[in-house]
Amino acid sequence: MVRKIVATGLVLLMSAAMVFAAGRAEGPADDDTLRIGLLVKSLGNSFFEAARDGAMEAAAELGDVEVIYQGPSTPTAEGQIEIIDSLIAQGVHGIAISSNDENALVPAAQRAQRAGIEVISFDSAVAADGRSIHLAPSDDELIGRSQVQAIAEMIDYEGQIAILSASSTATNQNAWIEWMRTALEEPEYANMELVDVVYGDDLSDQSYREAVGLFNSYPDLRGIISPTTVGVAATARAIQDEGLVGQVELTGLGLPSEMSQYVQDGVSQNVALWNPIDLGYAAIYITYHLLRGNVEAEAGAVIPAGRIGDIRVGEGLVAVLGEPFVFDASNIAEFADIY
Amino acid sequence: MEGISNMKHGGVRGTFLHRILARREITLLVIIVLLVAAVGIRAPRFLQPGRQLSILNDTIILLMLTLGQLAVILTAGIDLSVASNLAFTGMAVAMWNMMMPGVPMIVLVGASILIGASLGAFNGVMVAVGKVPPIIMTLGTMSVYRGMVFLISGGAWVSAHQMSPAFRGFARFSFLGLPSLVWIGVLTTGLVYLFLNHTKGGRELYAVGDNETAAGFVGVSANRAKIKAFVLSGAIAGLTGLLWVSRYASAQNDTAIGFELETVAAAVIGGVSIMGGSGSVPGVVLGAVFLGIVKNALTVIGVSPFWQMAIQGGVILIAIVANTLVDRRNQAKLSMNGVSA
Numbered sequence: 001m002v003r004k005i006v007a008t009g010l011v012l013l014m015s016a017a018m019v020f021a022a023g024r025a026e027g028p029a030d031d032d033t034l035r036i037g038l039l040v041k042s043l044g045n046s047f048f049e050a051a052r053d054g055a056m057e058a059a060a061e062l063g064d065v066e067v068i069y070q071g072p073s074t075p076t077a078e079g080q081i082e083i084i085d086s087l088i089a090q091g092v093h094g095i096a097i098s099s100n101d102e103n104a105l106v107p108a109a110q111r112a113q114r115a116g117i118e119v120i121s122f123d124s125a126v127a128a129d130g131r132s133i134h135l136a137p138s139d140d141e142l143i144g145r146s147q148v149q150a151i152a153e154m155i156d157y158e159g160q161i162a163i164l165s166a167s168s169t170a171t172n173q174n175a176w177i178e179w180m181r182t183a184l185e186e187p188e189y190a191n192m193e194l195v196d197v198v199y200g201d202d203l204s205d206q207s208y209r210e211a212v213g214l215f216n217s218y219p220d221l222r223g224i225i226s227p228t229t230v231g232v233a234a235t236a237r238a239i240q241d242e243g244l245v246g247q248v249e250l251t252g253l254g255l256p257s258e259m260s261q262y263v264q265d266g267v268s269q270n271v272a273l274w275n276p277i278d279l280g281y282a283a284i285y286i287t288y289h290l291l292r293g294n295v296e297a298e299a300g301a302v303i304p305a306g307r308i309g310d311i312r313v314g315e316g317l318v319a320v321l322g323e324p325f326v327f328d329a330s331n332i333a334e335f336a337d338i339y
Numbered sequence: 340m341e342g343i344s345n346m347k348h349g350g351v352r353g354t355f356l357h358r359i360l361a362r363r364e365i366t367l368l369v370i371i372v373l374l375v376a377a378v379g380i381r382a383p384r385f386l387q388p389g390r391q392l393s394i395l396n397d398t399i400i401l402l403m404l405t406l407g408q409l410a411v412i413l414t415a416g417i418d419l420s421v422a423s424n425l426a427f428t429g430m431a432v433a434m435w436n437m438m439m440p441g442v443p444m445i446v447l448v449g450a451s452i453l454i455g456a457s458l459g460a461f462n463g464v465m466v467a468v469g470k471v472p473p474i475i476m477t478l479g480t481m482s483v484y485r486g487m488v489f490l491i492s493g494g495a496w497v498s499a500h501q502m503s504p505a506f507r508g509f510a511r512f513s514f515l516g517l518p519s520l521v522w523i524g525v526l527t528t529g530l531v532y533l534f535l536n537h538t539k540g541g542r543e544l545y546a547v548g549d550n551e552t553a554a555g556f557v558g559v560s561a562n563r564a565k566i567k568a569f570v571l572s573g574a575i576a577g578l579t580g581l582l583w584v585s586r587y588a589s590a591q592n593d594t595a596i597g598f599e600l601e602t603v604a605a606a607v608i609g610g611v612s613i614m615g616g617s618g619s620v621p622g623v624v625l626g627a628v629f630l631g632i633v634k635n636a637l638t639v640i641g642v643s644p645f646w647q648m649a650i651q652g653g654v655i656l657i658a659i660v661a662n663t664l665v666d667r668r669n670q671a672k673l674s675m676n677g678v679s680a
Binding site: 205217264 | 382384385390393397400493496498499500501507511583586587588589591593594595596634635637638639641644645
């Protein structure tokens with residue numbers, strides 16, 4: 001008897017919850033302050049704390065947005081699922097996720113969508129079934145082209161260059177290298193020659209050895225592109241040790257913390273990487289405009305994102321933030337403290 | 340005790356020259372010269388002076404670790420935890436330097452040796468007293484010590500700008516034309532050579548690895564010898580941890596991952612018997628140099644990266660087989676001549 005009462009009570013409660021949820025599905029009223037959960041891979045990671053700062057900046061500019069910064073203590077999908085459920089219970093309007101597992105978060109994200117919450121992902125994607133838009137930090141073509149442009153400016157568009165990559169099977173690295181090759185066919189790079197692509201396997205010692213190998217094999221080498229943090233830092237060290245600063249230029253993709261010393265020492269004029277502040281900033285703008293109904297989540301949509309400008313939504317509802325952010329002697333020290 | 344080890348090399352007790360020639364080190368030296376010549380034909384810059392120094396510099400850490408590995412293998416053990424020990428100690432001293440940049444380097448050097456030796460002692464005690472097979476014990480601590488790197492670092496790296504200039508420069512300041520890294524390597528090699536060849540403790544490692552029971556009868560404590568070997572291996576691994584993070588100016592969580600196998604390879608190439616009781620410091624030096632040259636040569640002769648691993652493994656196998664064949668022929672010749680101790 002008692003059980004029956006409890007069961008009935010539960011059913012009633014659940015129906016009430018569903019009615020409530022259904023009511024919410026109509027979207028926020030115009031004068032509501034929008035509450036957006038920023039769900040990151042883990043807390044205590046300075047990369048995401050920088051993203052949070054960007055999100056707060058966007059919220060301050062927009063005025064009617066409250067950002068709820070959340071993340072598990074360790075980077076697990078389970079932890080993120082719990083938080084999604086708790087955000088649903090709190091009745092937030094939107095969630096922007098940097099996911100620990102593309103597929104494992106989909107059911108929880110769909111629960112949120114059914115509860116009328118706008119779900120997007122940024123930085124690290126949730127599979128398409130579980131979100132509307134994904135905000136990617138950059139895309140392969142932009143990365144490849146901007147790296148070639150950076151080294152070209154350092155060597156005055158003339159001379160031999162080489163690429164020092166991570167492992168020879170890394171999908172992202174190979175895609176970037178292909179775009180670098182494509183870019184190098186442009187007429188303005190006609191006097192530049194890509195002489196070699198070597199692989200340091202993202203190990204300091206192997207990358208260092210490969211860099212020294214390049215100096216040996218190509219005495220006239222003018223520049224190296226190393227689109228990986230371990231590789232670009234080890235190459236910088238090798239250039240310094242071999243006394244080739246100024247003779248062999250260096251750029252690449254690297255954490256500002258790893259590269260700060262070398263950029264300030266002049267071994268590399270600049271390196272690039274995604275900017276977590278801009279990522280968090282843009283993620284809030286996108287969620288905001290979707291919630292306000294200013295834009296539809298569809299390919300070809302253009303979303304205004306404050307100081308960053310317009311962000312275009314492409315195929316698969318993937319929006320690209322832009323070219324990697326460039327760190328040079330003027331700003332790298334500041335970012336080195338962040339990530 | 341001298342006789343026990345010499346027996347393995349055909350029991351020669353002839354002139355100095357005789358003893359040298361009978362050893363497999365000569366074969367290895369010839370192989371190395373041929374290898375360098377072959378690479379030089381393909382890439383002449385490989386032969387330029389200064390390149391050798393760079394290769395030597397690149398090989399020192401491997402050499403030092405292999406010397407520690409030699410001590411353990413002599414007692415019929417193996418130490419697979421050296422690379423994790425290196426990573427942990429490197430991270431620990433790098434973090435110390437980051438938090439207290441004022442602490443003098445000499446303190447960090449002492450700390451790295453001490454931390455490494457403690458990790459080694461744990462292996463040694465468990466193997467000697469706990470009777471855990473060395474390969475199992477160190478396979479376990481390989482993961483445990485690696486896990487400890489993540490625990491203390493929280494997954495974060497220590498980067499160049501977080502290290503003091505003294506720390507970053509420690510492995511590369513120049514003294515009499517050679518970088519400090521090379522000097523430390525030479526010093527370590529000399530000390531290990533003296534220990535293994537001219538101290539009672541060192542000779543005991545050979546005795547225990549050769550025949551533990553017999554060594555026991557003449558009053559050698561196998562347990563003490565094994566612990567000593569692991570402590571030596573650990574202490575060297577700790578010191579190389581400091582050198583590694585200083586050289587690359589970056590302490591990462593997967594520093595030197597997989598490096599333990601290179602030390603075993605270098606030892607075996609250098610003629611160290613994996614069964615224990617036989618192996619020499621000069622052999623290990625040549626083994627490490629051989630491996631260092633192969634790794635550096637592959638970067639200059641323009642081999643496809645897909646082939647590099649296979650070639651490296653193949654060259655190692657050829658060196659070992661050639662070495663063993665010549666060694667066996669020497670032994671046969673010597674026993675026919677009836678030379679004995």
